């Protein structure tokens with residue numbers, strides 16, 4: 001995997017670049033649609049490519065490992081062959097899902113034991129095991145096995161957890177670096193910075209992660225309920241320590257405003273379930289602000305969903321019709337809203353990229369942050 005830095009913004013740490021993988025290029029800053037169980041919910045691969053113009057999507061190790069399971073994915077020749085997405089894929093290591101999904105998990109030095117949320121079967125994720133799992137899924141970019149600390153979290157717990165994440169990282173790298181990809185293309189392992197919301201721990205963790213000199217680095221342990229100001233403070237501190245010539249991935253972030261603020265701080269890659277999860281509930285992110293389409297005020301508004309966007313669903317369907325579908329819980333409603341929100345997220349990072357290249361990012365961003373956050 002290569003990363004070529006292109007433009008850097010004069011008035012901030014925002015930058016554009018190109019990540020090259022064996023499944024194609026990723027222009028940064030980039031938003032990565034979340035495809036939990038091997039699909040971006042309610043969206044076809046064709047729509048991801050043609051309407052949303054997604055460049056990379058996520059798969060979820062925990063979910064795919066439990067269902068359909070590694071045997072099926074391996075027989076298919078890896079996730080790209082299984083779900084037909086022939087562009088880059090990134091998978092998380094599963095640590096966060098174990099923390100967020102199965103309350104039966106136990107964390108030990110060896111790894112994390114947990115019971116499947118599907119059939120209650122017992123499993124253990126160790127650093128080595130999740131490297132094998134991600135080798136088998138075959139994502140182009142895979143994440144180290146870490147513990148994402150909750151918020152709030154005591155300093156002592158955050159410190160102990162950070163050191164264990166660093167010990168797990170060493171095991172991931174040693175094991176990953178002596179194994180090969182299973183399907184004839186290369187995979188890249190990103191380490192993950194932890195340290196909760198404590199500046200000294202964040203500094204320490206960023207320095208350890210930077211010392212591994214991997215081809216890209218992730219910032220974890222944020223967007224877990226902490227105030228946005230704290231997220232920005234930790235992100236800025238860590239970005240200033242991580243190497244500037246490698247992609248920086250801020251995990252689980254975020255709202256359109258969060259993304260614009262963190263691009264300013266030097267983040268290149270984002271993922272978040274909001275555009276898809278909230279879409280199914282009728283929350284639309286648009287270039288004019290946030291719309292709760294279930295609100296009665298849209299009942300007879302026959303204007304297009306978002307005229308600013310060029311996607312089919314944004315111009316073909318009206319707000320009134322989409323409101324009717326969401327309220328009636330029609331499947332088509334979830335599809336239109338999901339495609340719209342993802343089109344908007346990709347449009348937003350594409351606009352940011354253009355503004356950085358034009359050298360006009362700073363003033364564009366401050367106006368845009370206000371616009372995308374207002375409730376319509």
Ligand SMILES: CNc1nc2c(CC[C@H]3O[C@H](OC)[C@H](OC)[C@@H](OC)[C@@H]3OC)c3nc(N)[nH]c(=O)c3cc2[nH]1
Nearest residue numbers: 034035036058059060092096148220221222223251252
């Ligand atoms: C929301 N705030 C948020 N999400 C964090 C994720 C998970 C990202 C994950 O979040 C969903 O899993 C639950 C997505 O599936 C629904 C996954 O996409 C497949 C996505 O994987 C990258 C973190 N993952 C790790 N390994 N370490 C982290 O420290 C971390 C922090 C996060 N904050």
